Amino acid sequence: MSSLLIIEDDELLRDGLSAQLAQAGHLVTAAADGEAGQRMLETQRFDGVVLDLGLPKISGMELLHWLRRRLPALPVLILTARDGVDDRVQGLNAGADDYLTKPFDMAELQARLGALLRRARLPAFGGSLEVASHSTRRLRVDATLPQAWLGDEALELTQREWALLSLLVTHAGRVVSREDVLETWATEPADGGVASNALEVYIHRLRRKLVDSGLNIRNVRGLGYMLETSAP
Secondary structure: OOOOEEEEOOOOHHHHHHHHHHOOOOEEHHHHHHHHHHHHHHHHOOOOEEEEOOOOOOOHHHHHHHHHOOOOOOOOOEEEEOOOOOHHHHHOOOOEEEEOHHHHHHHHHHHHHHHHHHOOHHHHHHHHEOOOOOOOOOOEOOOOOOOEEEEEEEOOOOOOHHHHHHHHHHOOOOOOHHHHHHHHOOOOOOOOOHHHHEEEEEHHHHHHHHHOOOEEEEOOOOEEEEEOOOOO
16 A cells, blocks of 8 residues: 555545545545645655646645655656646656646556556665564655654654664565675765764664564674564
């Protein structure tokens, strides 16, 4: 199930889209203008956005430029009545991943949106990393930005904590060596100097932040660390 944000000022179309996408199994949130959509993007985590260009308060194009600065990997499907080639080119150049003109076929919208969501989950496209556990609060880690969520709650992570957590999630169920962690840290922007013997401090911080996640970071003596599902 994907979490989608629909930003559309036409109430009839907005309600119809919400109902159809919810019926398809998505968790749908809707906004009636660009300002409301921006507030939601600032406070909530979404897997994809369906964006109308002709919005009140903040235009769709202005919102798209803002969104690309803040969330460069978030899939965006534009909906608009502007059907000129120049309009499509402008929208795509501004950062949209796909473009549909009104009126459109709902089956085509769902197919295009599904393709965007599948592609966004691939590591090469900077999607999110997930790991399963018995908890209903699943852990999701953004693959390109220092962000992670436990259920709907955003975790406060430093750059090094995010890099360490991303490495553990990517290799969930397998041992990650101390050398692997230090090598990963060496490629990340520093958030303050840290000695190699401070790794245990970062592991301890992550363990505290993953309480009630159904996950555990196990110290494998002499080898490294392993992210595993704790007993229910």
